[in-house]
Amino acid sequence: MLKRALLILPLLAACAAPPGPSLRDAAAPISSNAAFDAGRFADVWHVVATYGSEARCGPLAETWVVTGPRRYQVTGTGCGPNGARAFATEARVTGPGRIARTGLAGPEEFWVLWVDADYRIAVIGTPSGRFARVLSRSPGARGDLMQAARDVLRFNGYDPAGLIPI
Numbered sequence: 134m135l136k137r138a139l140l141i142l143p144l145l146a147a148c149a150a151p152p153g154p155s156l157r158d159a160a161a162p163i164s165s166n167a168a169f170d171a172g173r174f175a176d177v178w179h180v181v182a183t184y185g186s187e188a189r190c191g192p193l194a195e196t197w198v199v200t201g202p203r204r205y206q207v208t209g210t211g212c213g214p215n216g217a218r219a220f221a222t223e224a225r226v227t228g229p230g231r232i233a234r235t236g237l238a239g240p241e242e243f244w245v246l247w248v249d250a251d252y253r254i255a256v257i258g259t260p261s262g263r264f265a266r267v268l269s270r271s272p273g274a275r276g277d278l279m280q281a282a283r284d285v286l287r288f289n290g291y292d293p294a295g296l297i298p299i
């Protein structure tokens with residue numbers, strides 16, 4: 134029994150969230166958008182608010198182009214260790230409101246927590262709490278939509294007080 138436990142322990146450790154502080158309360162429920170429409174998500178998204186050091190890079194944007202069923206080509210700017218830098222990657226929808234891609238920090242899977250009915254603003258984050266962002270079709274988001282985004286973050290266990298506008 135002890136041998137079996139010692140064999141399973143490294144496997145469980147490999148499944149754990151990546152190291153680093155979590156931005157969300159792990160006890161809070163989190164859900165992705167079950168009504169997510171991959172086709173409507175395509176086009177330009179501006180990062181209008183985020184957590185942590187990503188905000189230091191200034192304006193960031195991504196262009197999502199549909200390349201096949203549940204697949205995108207994504208280009209844009211992200212925050213690297215030395216400031217904003219360009220990137221290009223493929224992304225795929227892995228479930229309702231769940232997207233996997235390779236970002237500047239390596240492979241990442243994030244969940245679309247909420248998108249307004251007109252796909253003007255979206256909230257994305259990870260169950261691990263590694264990151265969360267508010268995306269908008271325009272570089273500035275309306276106040277009522279930003280308040281709704283904060284409410285979604287709070288509902289999903291993130292502290293909206295730490296959200297930094299870009």
